[in-house]
Amino acid sequence: MYDSKARYVRSLFSKVPLEYDLLLGLLSFGQDRKWRSFVVEQADPMADSLVLDVATGTGLLAADFANAIANNGLVVGVDLTLSMLQTAKERLRQRGLSGRTDWVLARAESLPFRENCFRSASISLALRNVSDARLTFREMARATAPGGVVISLDFARPPNRVFRLFYYDYLLGLFPIFGRIVSQAWGRTLSYLGRSILKSRTGTQIATLMVEEGLSDTRPVPLTQGIVYAVYGKKQS
Numbered sequence: 001m002y003d004s005k006a007r008y009v010r011s012l013f014s015k016v017p018l019e020y021d022l023l024l025g026l027l028s029f030g031q032d033r034k035w036r037s038f039v040v041e042q043a044d045p046m047a048d049s050l051v052l053d054v055a056t057g058t059g060l061l062a063a064d065f066a067n068a069i070a071n072n073g074l075v076v077g078v079d080l081t082l083s084m085l086q087t088a089k090e091r092l093r094q095r096g097l098s099g100r101t102d103w104v105l106a107r108a109e110s111l112p113f114r115e116n117c118f119r120s121a122s123i124s125l126a127l128r129n130v131s132d133a134r135l136t137f138r139e140m141a142r143a144t145a146p147g148g149v150v151i152s153l154d155f156a157r158p159p160n161r162v163f164r165l166f167y168y169d170y171l172l173g174l175f176p177i178f179g180r181i182v183s184q185a186w187g188r189t190l191s192y193l194g195r196s197i198l199k200s201r202t203g204t205q206i207a208t209l210m211v212e213e214g215l216s217d218t219r220p221v222p223l224t225q226g227i228v229y230a231v232y233g234k235k236q237s
Contacts, residue, residue: 005131006080006107012189013057014083019186020058024125026178031224035153036064036124038223042232043120043149051075052118052143054108054136055126059088059101061153065122066092066100076118078104078111108136113143120144122151125228127206128196137213146237150215151230152206155197158226167227171197203229 047070053062056077065075085103108130121140158164171194179190203220210218215233
């Protein structure tokens, strides 16, 4: 059963899969590649790793993981939105990475995998979009093998007040205007993204959720003036 938020998010993002990468570049000021590199570095996949990427979207992080493993490893991308998965599958096929990737249509709160099977589990720029963040971390931790890493990368509220004023004006003013110039779907999506970022959890709050779901050695790391936080923790052996 999909709740109202899940239905809304699926409807919203199903209309912009081809443009999503451009949206991300605008939101991140072009820093998203560095953020993904940081996530892959912390996950530290081996050549034969089985890697889980929750809310994979168009497969940007999945592609980075696929490039970090060998042909006997596998990255599994999970998403709520079928059109996103179709876009991810085709883009990674064009890059010659289809043999290292697989795609599953599922909710973050109900992952269809057995326990202890992935070396790492990540959710990138999407924790704000799930209906239940606590349950999402519980499921990610359940599917991760002991000693493995669970990682969240998500937009946050920058700690610097001056930068925050500029950033909020950008999110709530210019950003939705850019979207409406392109299409109604873009306008709605960018308006939602701006509002959701204003309500986002802090890195410390995300780390606390991870601890409550049994993860240890959690650490929140601010990136790019704190507009995103990477938070990671280990599953106890």
